[in-house]
Amino acid sequence: MWRRVASLSPMISSSSPSRSLARNQAAFGLNIRESFATEISKPEEGAKSPFITFVLGGPGSGKGTQCEKIVETFGLTHLSAGDLLRREIAMHTKNGDMILNLIKDGKIVPSEVTVKLLQKELESSNSSKFLIDGFPRTEENRVAFERIVGADPDVVLFFDCPEEEMVKRVLNRNQGRVDDNITTIKKRLKIFEALNRPVIDYYKNKGKLYTINAVGTVDDIFKQVLPIFTPFEEQLKQSRHVNPKSPLVENSS
Numbered sequence: 001m002w003r004r005v006a007s008l009s010p011m012i013s014s015s016s017p018s019r020s021l022a023r024n025q026a027a028f029g030l031n032i033r034e035s036f037a038t039e040i041s042k043p044e045e046g047a048k049s050p051f052i053t054f055v056l057g058g059p060g061s062g063k064g065t066q067c068e069k070i071v072e073t074f075g076l077t078h079l080s081a082g083d084l085l086r087r088e089i090a091m092h093t094k095n096g097d098m099i100l101n102l103i104k105d106g107k108i109v110p111s112e113v114t115v116k117l118l119q120k121e122l123e124s125s126n127s128s129k130f131l132i133d134g135f136p137r138t139e140e141n142r143v144a145f146e147r148i149v150g151a152d153p154d155v156v157l158f159f160d161c162p163e164e165e166m167v168k169r170v171l172n173r174n175q176g177r178v179d180d181n182i183t184t185i186k187k188r189l190k191i192f193e194a195l196n197r198p199v200i201d202y203y204k205n206k207g208k209l210y211t212i213n214a215v216g217t218v219d220d221i222f223k224q225v226l227p228i229f230t231p232f233e234e235q236l237k238q239s240r241h242v243n244p245k246s247p248l249v250e251n252s253s
């Protein structure tokens with residue numbers, strides 16, 4: 001579906017308007033690269049763009065839980081940025097230790113690493129509709145995806161949840177995650193507040209943001225999610241999908 005086409009120009013140049021953002025990110029220990037030499041992928045000539053949904057929200061806001069329900073109903077392919085990073089740790093890849101140390105400390109992994117993992121999944125998938133969960137967490141993430149993958153999201157979901165509820169959920173999550181402890185969760189919440197807001201504002205200005213009140217039962221929250229996809233139903237039906245449980249009519253165009 002995708003092919004590599006060109007080299008990137010510097011990500012954050014000295015004339016970049018994002019210099020204060022870069023300082024902000026640096027303050028949180030992020031690895032801002034002056035130059036970001038890599039390759040861009042673009043959909044092949046004549047290929048349909050994939051349908052992309054970004055899923056935003058603080059730690060414990062219920063992103064993963066709602067993604068499961070969206071997958072069941074609409075057959076989108078779920079790509080969790082956090083899961084892809086944890087897989088690198090489990091597989092002891094060259095970036096595994098670096099990723100582990102950042103995740104333990106609640107910090108954001110350099111965008112180039114995360115975007116390349118997402119790019120690999122997008123390129124190798126037969127699906128043409130994706131839920132990208134836990135991404136973009138920063139403006140650096142967002143810009144890197146745009147430039148490396150060369151695609152824009154159709155829908156951006158934001159699960160809006162009060163901090164105390166997020167803390168309660170994360171501490172009860174019981175998935176054995178190194179970052180689900182009170183010390184790391186406090187750091188993650190600070191980073192989320194500081195770095196995710198500009199991403200939310202960006203998509204709000206583009207008219208792509210759907211804010212969901214993430215307090216309530218899982219089903220109540222999903223009732224808010226369902227109508228967001230209704231206008232895209234035809235498009236989603238026409239996309240090839242892999243989930244046999246999806247109620248949508250199969251049409252492998």
Ligand SMILES: Nc1ncnc2c1ncn2[C@@H]1O[C@H](COP(=O)(O)OP(=O)(O)O)[C@@H](O)[C@H]1O
Pocket residue numbers: 057058059060061062063064065066169170172173174214215216217218221
């Ligand atoms: N609406 C909800 N009410 C209470 N607990 C929830 C709700 N949604 C999810 N959870 C639980 O909260 C924890 C965090 O949910 P998860 O989907 O992993 O969030 P995120 O991916 O945003 O960190 C999990 O243990 C999950 O079962």
Ligand SMILES: Nc1ccn([C@@H]2O[C@H](COP(=O)(O)OP(=O)(O)O)[C@@H](O)[C@H]2O)c(=O)n1
Pocket residue numbers: 057058059060063064081082083085102103104106107108109110114133134135136137141179188
């Ligand atoms: N875009 C992303 C997503 C996750 N991560 C890292 O992975 C951790 C876990 O992300 P996650 O999405 O699985 O976490 P939850 O919000 O689901 O609790 C984050 O706290 C970051 O350390 C990242 O660096 N960049």
Ligand SMILES: [Mg+2]
Pocket residue numbers: 063064082134
């Ligand atoms: Mg999650």
